[in-house]
Amino acid sequence: MDWLGLYNYWVVVILMMAGFYIVIAQGNLVKKIVGLNIFQTSVFIFFISLAKLDGGSAPVYVEGITEYSNPLPHVLILTAIVVGVALTAMGLALVVRVHELYGSIEEDEIHEQDGSD
Amino acid sequence: MIDQLPALPVVITMAAAPLVMCLLRWPWLAWATTTAACWAALAATIALLHHVLDVGTVSYAMGGWEPPFGIEYRIDAANVFVLLIIAGVSALIMPFAKRSVESEIEASKIPFFYCAFLLANCGLLGVTATGDAFNIFVFFEIAAIASYALIAMGKDRRAVMASYQYLVMGTVGTTFLLIGIGFLYIMTGTLNLNDLAHRLPEVSDTNTVRAAFAFLAVGVSLKLALFPLHLWLPNAYTYAPSMVTVFLSATATKVAIYVLLRLFYSVFGIEFSFEELSMNYVLFPLALLGILIPSIVAVFQNNAKRMLAYSSVANVGYIILGISFATTLGVMASMLHIFNHAITKAALFMALGCVVYRAGGTSLERMAGMGQRMPWTMAAFVLAGLSLIGIPLTVGFITKWHLILASLETGLWPIAVFLLGTSLLAVIYIWKVVEAAYFREPLAENANVQEAPLSLLVPTWVLTLLCVVFGVYTPFTVGIAETAAETLMGGFL
Amino acid sequence: MTLIEALTGLAPDLAIYLALTIPLVGTVLIVLTGRWPNLREVVTGLTATGLFLSVLQLLPFVLAGERPEVTLFEFLPGLDFAFRVEPLGMTFALVSSGLWILTSLYAIGYMRGAGEAHHTRFYAYFAIALFSATGIALAQNMFTLFIFYEILTLSTYPLVAHKGHEAARKGARIYVGLLLGTSIGFQLMAILATWWLTGTLDFTEGGIMEGQVGHGVGAVLLVLYMYGIGKAALMPFHRWLPEAMVAPTPVSALLHAVAVVKAGVFTVLKVSIYLFGLDYMQALVTTDLIMYIAAFTLLGASIVALQKDNLKARLAYSTVSQLSYIVLGAMLVNQYAAVGGGMHIVMHAFGKITLFFCAGAIYVASKKTEVSQLDGLGRKMPFTMFAFFLGALCVIGVPPLGGLWSKFHLVMGSFEAQHAMMAGVFMLSTLLNIAYLLPPVTRAFLRPLPEGESPGFREAPAFCVVPLSLTALGGVAMFFLASPLREMLEGMFIY
Structure with a gap:
């Protein structure tokens, strides 16, 4: 049952595909942002999982502990989360502007309005 | 320090x-x-x-x-x-x-x-x-x-x-x-x-x-x-x-x-x-399509800014083409085009910026008659446009020259023909703007448009002249591009 | 006096620099003096004269067998931006700059008489066009030549589109499209391939291809060059020349009978003699192909000319036909025919510019543009029509006009190349020349004026008539000057 042991990678794959699908298939601008977030989160989980060692401790030097998890990817993901939050904020801000300008956040309706300009 | x-x-x-x-x-x-x-x-x-x-x-x-x-x-x-x-x-x-x-x-x-x-x-x-x-x-x-x-x-x-x-x-x-x-x-x-x-x-x-x-x-x-x-x-x-x-x-x-x-x-x-x-087999056809299709699309655009945007996609194609050869000469051509296209496109978009400032837009209708109303702006546009086409003594030509030599070096002479052919597409879309600007009457609301102010004009011309200067005086750019290509080809040492 | 002293006996490199800077400085001055028409036209005239004089300084050196040379800068390693004067280039530079003086006089009369607009723009681009023609004439390598070739195309675009109406724009679009298209699509390709295969683009005695390029590739390159030099107007890429006739007549006269088109055939000769080398070309299978295409163009364009009623269109097709004389001469690949081609550059220049000047003068004086309207015009414009007669004879090649000698050499060349058929082509074409160039003259002198027109004397302004008389006389003079010209041109095989 080796493949079950890697279940967080399966979670990553499923989340990634789900998020990506939402980004592509949804016409609602907010839902697209949500999809983008899920997509990114899956990558965060991926990084966190790959650094975790079974039975590994937090990287603090203590007598008697020999196995540590790798702290570096966790730190990286802290940065990536910050970037992700900024992106979400930016994206939502744009959606707000779109709503102000077009009165809608559905992609097809917006294109229709621009087409008739 | x-x-x-x-x-x-x-x-x-x-x-x-x-x-x-x-x-x-x-x-x-x-x-x-x-x-x-x-x-x-x-x-x-x-x-x-x-x-x-x-x-x-x-x-x-x-x-x-x-x-x-x-x-x-x-x-x-x-x-x-x-x-x-x-x-x-x-x-x-x-x-x-x-x-x-x-x-x-x-x-x-x-x-x-x-x-x-x-x-x-x-x-x-x-x-x-x-x-x-x-x-x-x-x-x-x-x-x-x-x-x-x-x-x-x-x-x-x-x-x-x-x-x-x-x-x-x-x-x-x-x-x-x-x-x-x-x-x-x-x-x-x-x-x-x-x-x-x-x-x-x-x-x-x-x-x-x-x-x-x-x-x-x-x-x-x-x-x-x-x-x-x-x-x-x-x-x-x-x-x-x-x-x-x-x-x-x-x-x-x-x-x-x-x-x-x-x-x-x-x-x-x-x-x-x-x-x-075998990334060359992936990049190469994408580069060719990327040159051809956006160039054709650019020809049919009615907004000069959009036209140039598609031309940018096409020019990315040129750069990728050089990369796909996987030779020093090819990479050198790409490095050169990164520089040359940067200044050419910047000059072109700046000239359009001047037009936006005065005429309020860059659709071909709005640009009509600007050749007489904004002679300096449009002259810069034409010069930089020639560089985009790749006329000799402009930077665009330097790139084309090296890119074609790189394709001849790899024995791909049909690509050389293709490259020259696609520059003709650039002739067509640049000429559409030139004709609108020089030979059509301006819109009524633009009849009294003036030349752009100096603060816009001077930077535009500086970049435009750079297109010519580096098209004539090549040792600087070619030298750096060559060193850069050699560095990249050599991997990290 | 001091000026003349200063202008004679210049060091050859200084003369080359002057020949290149004078038209550019002239352009700037023309733009600056645009507000004062008289001053501007004086500047144009002075620029033309200055250019001619500085080119003339080079003549003694070239005649003495020297090849003055100047390198401006290195463009890419091994590729210089350089100039070198040899007899063929000398001839072309002298003809184009010399005739520019007369054209600038003529333009004053024409532009004012015909009520054209935008004079400053016109004169300025004209000067740039002459600058590039000079550059082509003096170029030391194919790359330098190519650069000036492209500048020439671009600088003549505004001149062709000068009138700005729909027809002019359409004509100019075809003009620039065909010339840029062929030069970028074929010529540049050929240049790059040459550079790649031989590692040089310098014009060299005996060519650079021998031993470097296989005959198969060489044959392809020859076709690329010949069609890439769109200004030589080989069919089917000749359409730009008739289209260019929408331009004001001085443009048609100097540029599309002399500077631009001769730049094309001049490049053909240069490429044949100094890039391919005559011996090498003899071995190529496509040389004969191009020769037959040239022969076809030569006859085909004459037949089209016969059917044109518009005088300028007829002259344009006549030019297409005459250009092919020179291409054909180059393709016969022997010294006789090449010298004949070189001479024809000069002879045809005098003949055709006269004809165009006359067409323009007729337009200015009577607004007539069609051959069928010329009935009886000889009585109203005797000087113009007589000059037209001389110009026609020069193009046809009748003594005592210069055109005889170039045709003579070309025909001799075709015998030497054992292409007697080509001699037949030249003869047939001469008959066609007579058939389309003499009717305007016979109509003008032998037919009565149409009813309702007053028969009084009504010539074009003196600014028009004097230059056209001078060029007509020039055609006569060339009949007697042919022998020194030939001697000079024979020097072109020693580079």
Whole structure:
């Protein structure tokens, strides 16, 4: 049952595909942002999982502990989360502007309005 | 001071950004600070260029943490060349920006605008300067988020949608990059590009590394608008404020191309990228289609800005074509075109910026009659347009020359024919603008349009003249491009 | 006196620099003096004269067998931006700059008489066109030549589109499209391939191809060059020349009978003699092919000319036909025919510019543009029509006009090349020349004026009539000067 042991990678794959699908298939601008977030989160989980060692401790030097998890990817993901939050904020801000300008956040309706300009 | 040079361009622009935002009440001062920062960054870059050409590759340990553990800034001939383009264009834009931005952005938002511009600038400089894979991702996002904001400030409401599209596609691109970086880290335990290059050969025969390569290639291709992943670009360039279009067209895609070059040639190495994975068979047809189709689409555009945006996609195709040859001459042609196309397109978009400033738009109807109304602006447009076509004594010709020689070198003479044929498409679309500007009567509302003010005209002409100067005096650019190509081909040493 | 002293006996490199800078400085001055028409036209005249004089300085050196040379800068390693004067280039530079003096006089009369607009723009681009023609004439290598070739195309675009109406724009679009298209698509390709294969683009005695390029590739390159030099107007890429006739007549006269088109055939000769080398070309299979295409163009264009009622269109097709004389001469690949081609550049220049000047003068004086309207015009415009007669004879090649000698050499060349059929082509074409060039003259002198027109004497302004009389007389003079010209041209095989 080796493949079950890697279940967080399966979670990553499923989340990634789900998020990506939402980004592509949804016409609602907010839902697209949500999809983008899920997509990114899956990558965060991926990084966190790959650094975790079974039975590994937090990287603090203590007598008697020999196995540590790798702290570096966790730190990286802290940065990536910050970037992700900024992106979400930016994206939502744009959606707000779109709503102000077009009165809608559905992609097809917006294109229709621009087409008739 | 010399020791700190590699970090200076990035640090200066980054430090100036919050400062500019504090100058909320004084848009003029915000502009002045931004200008000072851009020129200081340029000065630092030029000093760095001299230094690198003198002593060769420079390594800088950020915060004193030694590589490969800390973040390393690694400057060689290849990226100092790209740094020069970014810093140079942003410095030259600033005098132009003053009035152009005042006319297109609300006064209260101007300091924010400059803040975002500085961040975009800083991000692009950072991507180029850094020698750390994760750092590339972070700087890409800094540049990207700032550019989304910049694009969304366009006057037309479609700018907001264009920015949104760019955001979605750009985020997917950078996230792919992040996945690829993760895979590489699993296999090698390092993020330092130089270190990666040394460790990858041992593990290169694994699916993980191949997957990493695939994710990185797709991610970067999205950022550099490789056909058919270019869909975000035309709208973003068309509706962004003039000054933003100038800046992004000259730098954003170029930086992503540099990253592609760095990854394919230095990190993975030619053997892995082009022999084992045969990327040339992927890049080559995409480059050809990417030259042909956007060029044809450009011919049918009715808005000059949009036309040039499609032409930008086509020119990315030229650069990728040179990369796909996997020869020194090919890479050299690509490096040259990165520089040459940057100044040519910047000059063209600046000229259009002047037209926007006076005539209120760049549709061919609005541009009608501008040849008489704005003779200097349109003359600059024509000259830079000739460079885009690739007429001798302009930089465009230098690129074509090397690119064609590179294709002859690989025995692909039909490509040489193809390249010359597609420059004729550029003749057609540039000539459409020329005819509208010189031989049609202006719209009634534009009958009294005046020549653009000097603050717009001078930077436009400086860039236009650069197109000619570097088209005549070639040792500088050709020399650096050659060194850069050799550095990239040689991998990290 | 001091001026003349200063202008004679210049060092040859200084003369080359002057020949290149004078038209450029002239352009700037023309733009600056645009507000004062008289001053501007004086500047044009002085520029033309200055150019001619500085080119003339080079003549003694070339005649003495020297090849003055100047390198401006290195463009790419091994590729210089350089100039070198040899007899063929000398001839072309002298003809184009000399006739520019007369054309600038003529333009004053024509532009004012015909009520054209935008004079400053017109004169300025004209000067740039002459600058590039000079550059082509003096270029030391194919690359330098190519650059000036492209500048010439671009600078003549505004001249062709000068009138700005729909027809002019359409004509100019075809003009620039065909010329840029062929030069970028074929010529540049050929240049790059040459550079790639031989590592040089310098014009060299005996050519650079021998031993470097296989005959198969060489044959392809020859076709690329010949069609790439669109200004030589080989069919089917000749359409731009008739289209260019929408331009004001001085443009048609100097540029589209002398500077631009001769730049084309001049390049053909240069490429044949100094890039391919005559011996090498003899071995190529496509040389004969191009020769037959040239022969076809020569006859075909004459037949089209016969059917044109518009005088300028008829002259344009006549030019297409005459250009092929020179291409054909180059393709006969022997010294006799090449010298004949070189001479024809001069002879045809005098003949055709006279004809165009006359067409323009007729338009200015009577607004007539069609051959069928010329009935009886000889009585109203005797000087113009007589000059037209002389010009026609020069193009046909009747003594005592210069055209005889170039045709003589070309025919001798075709015998020497053992292509007697080509001699037949030249003869047939001469008959066709008579058939389309003499009717305007016979109509003008032998038919009565149409009813309702007053028969009084009504010539074009003196600014028009004097230059056209001078060029007509020039055609006569060339009959007697043919022998020194030939001697000079024979020097072109020693580079």
